[in-house]
Amino acid sequence: MKRFLLLLSLFIFPVSFALAEYQRATQGMVSSRSDIASEVGKEILALGGNAIDAAVATGFALSVTYPSAGNLGGGGFMVISLANGEVLTLDYREKAPATAHRDMFLDDKGDVDRELALNSHQSAGVPGSVAGLLEALDKYGSLNREQVLAPAIRLAEEGFILNQEIAGQFRGHFNSFRNYPASLAKFSANGSPLNAGALWRQPDLARTLSAISDKGRDGFYKGSVADLIVADMQANNGLISHEDLINYQPVWRAPVHGSYRGYDVWSMPAPSSGGVLLVQMLNMLEPYNIEKLGWGSTETVHLMIEAQRRAYADRAEHLGDPDYVEVPSSMLTSKDYARQRFANFDPQVAGDSAKITAGNWGEESPQTTHYSVADDEGNAVSVTTTLNRSYGNHIVVPGAGFLLNNEMDDFSSKPNSPNSYGLIGRTANEIQPGKRMLSSMSPTIITRDGKPVLLTGSPGGSTIINTVLQVVMNVIDHHMSLEDAVTSPRFHHQWMPDVVRYEIGAISDEVAAELEAMGHQGLNGSRRTIGEANSVMFENGFIDGVSDPRIVGGVAGF
Numbered sequence: 001m002k003r004f005l006l007l008l009s010l011f012i013f014p015v016s017f018a019l020a021e022y023q024r025a026t027q028g029m030v031s032s033r034s035d036i037a038s039e040v041g042k043e044i045l046a047l048g049g050n051a052i053d054a055a056v057a058t059g060f061a062l063s064v065t066y067p068s069a070g071n072l073g074g075g076g077f078m079v080i081s082l083a084n085g086e087v088l089t090l091d092y093r094e095k096a097p098a099t100a101h102r103d104m105f106l107d108d109k110g111d112v113d114r115e116l117a118l119n120s121h122q123s124a125g126v127p128g129s130v131a132g133l134l135e136a137l138d139k140y141g142s143l144n145r146e147q148v149l150a151p152a153i154r155l156a157e158e159g160f161i162l163n164q165e166i167a168g169q170f171r172g173h174f175n176s177f178r179n180y181p182a183s184l185a186k187f188s189a190n191g192s193p194l195n196a197g198a199l200w201r202q203p204d205l206a207r208t209l210s211a212i213s214d215k216g217r218d219g220f221y222k223g224s225v226a227d228l229i230v231a232d233m234q235a236n237n238g239l240i241s242h243e244d245l246i247n248y249q250p251v252w253r254a255p256v257h258g259s260y261r262g263y264d265v266w267s268m269p270a271p272s273s274g275g276v277l278l279v280q281m282l283n284m285l286e287p288y289n290i291e292k293l294g295w296g297s298t299e300t301v302h303l304m305i306e307a308q309r310r311a312y313a314d315r316a317e318h319l320g321d322p323d324y325v326e327v328p329s330s331m332l333t334s335k336d337y338a339r340q341r342f343a344n345f346d347p348q349v350a351g352d353s354a355k356i357t358a359g360n361w362g363e364e365s366p367q368t369t370h371y372s373v374a375d376d377e378g379n380a381v382s383v384t385t386t387l388n389r390s391y392g393n394h395i396v397v398p399g400a401g402f403l404l405n406n407e408m409d410d411f412s413s414k415p416n417s418p419n420s421y422g423l424i425g426r427t428a429n430e431i432q433p434g435k436r437m438l439s440s441m442s443p444t445i446i447t448r449d450g451k452p453v454l455l456t457g458s459p460g461g462s463t464i465i466n467t468v469l470q471v472v473m474n475v476i477d478h479h480m481s482l483e484d485a486v487t488s489p490r491f492h493h494q495w496m497p498d499v500v501r502y503e504i505g506a507i508s509d510e511v512a513a514e515l516e517a518m519g520h521q522g523l524n525g526s527r528r529t530i531g532e533a534n535s536v537m538f539e540n541g542f543i544d545g546v547s548d549p550r551i552v553g554g555v556a557g558f
């Protein structure tokens with residue numbers, strides 16, 4: 001199977017993609033989107049830090065080395081499995097500013113102004129990453145703030161050599177950066193595109209990171225950095241105020257917990273939709289012998305699409321910020337509910353999503369990033385973080401050196417009107433002051449008998465949850481190695497629009513024809529990749545790490 005999948009990956013992924021970077025280690029492992037950031041996490045583990053210290057250091061390093069999604073100006077979710085068996089989640093998702101309001105992105109005709117929702121100062125939610133990373137360090141880290149921030153400060157101050165991929169991203173986004181002098185200054189060499197091989201230094205970001213190192217959260221949410229954010233907002237019709245920054249707090253939340261074939265599934269609760277949908281889909285699939293039906297068979301793919309269809313339909317109706325709306329998580333994640341919800345499953349015929357206006361697929365870009373960290377004491381951390389779209393709203397805060405998110409577009413700006421991922425929502429996810437926008441980010445930890453087995457997650461907007469579902473099923477149902485589980489091609493269905501999207505190899509031509517005959521739509525193939533699951537797995541006393549071959553990333557273990 002393994003050789004087959006690796007050979008397959010040569011056909012699926014363009015030649016510029018590396019094969020999965022894989023390492024086996026015994027003392028610690030970091031898998032992230034940036035080899036430099038993974039090395040930072042490993043340095044911290046080698047220094048005697050635990051997985052939480054390493055995750056925090058990796059997070060700050062990603063804000064320097066992987067600027068399209070690593071961030072200080074965005075937010076994220078962290079799932080922690082402690083050596084004592086306790087599992088916790090930390091929500092540091094951005095919040096709507098206090099002056100935000102339900103109709104803020106609607107134009108005179110009542111339509112969503114996509115430019116305003118994605119490419120403006122108003123598109124930014126109050127950033128949560130700095131508060132979240134420091135909160136995790138404070139509660140469960142063992143090193144001090146200065147130690148975990150030192151590598152990120154060094155990388156920003158002294159610079160690092162740009163690789164082909166990141167330099168290419170800068171070129172791809174160059175026209176957007178040109179709209180903002182501070183963005184152009186950061187991502188160019190005096191206005192000309194930066195090339196691969198250039199030493200890229202970020203002095204403003206280094207100063208901001210130093211302020212955080214010296215003063216903790218006050219170095220970001222108060223004082224000169226906060227002044228720079230608010231001044232930029234005031235000059236450009238932005239909404240974030242000093243009060244919004246001072247009031248921002250991350251929240252420890254009870255994880256979503258489910259079980260699947262004897263394993264425990266721990267994932268992110270609302271305001272993420274990820275954990276609820278993941279457990280819901282696993283519950284719907286558990287009664288079927290997926291192992292026997294086989295990976296990629298018509299029966300397995302049909303079952304999984306129908307589970308995805310039903311779960312994503314529930315997302316639109318029920319999921320939102322639990323501090324503002326009643327989210328029926330216990331109902332949605334119960335085995336009883338899954339049985340009822342799947343009672344109308346027809347093994348021969350595709351379900352029908354088409355009674356409500358469909359959205360469009362959003363263009364997929366390398367937005368959001370996931371990293372997984374484990375130590376040899378049994379602590380494990382699974383983190384997904386984002387600016388929303390790739391490079392957020394492209395606005396660098398002048399003098400502060402970091403990008404702002406455009407996470408406000410993850411709210412439902414108008415009922416049943418799709419956001420940039422084609423996801424629709426209703427009142428549960430409407431904009432309200434201080435509310436967190438619904439997310440799909442699904443950092444997940446699978447445990448067995450209280451010990452971590454698999455840490456996974458992914459970027460990819462609406463596709464995130466299905467990527468995690470498939471990695472988990474590849475390990476549990478199909479008994480794949482981590483490398484194969486991550487490498488295997490994936491497919492995606494999100495209820496609306498009612499089409500199946502898939503990577504080459506995920507659905508064979510024969511299976512596609514059979515699915516089409518059942519009534520499934522969109523089976524004309526796609527070369528787009530789905531997700532980037534930088535994952536860690538514990539196996540036979542070893543800690544395996546894989547960075548997804550779909551991207552240039554890096555694992556660092558020792």
Ligand code: GLY
Pocket residue numbers: 368386387388389407410438439440441461462
């Ligand atoms: N911004 C993408 C997500 O949180 O789902």
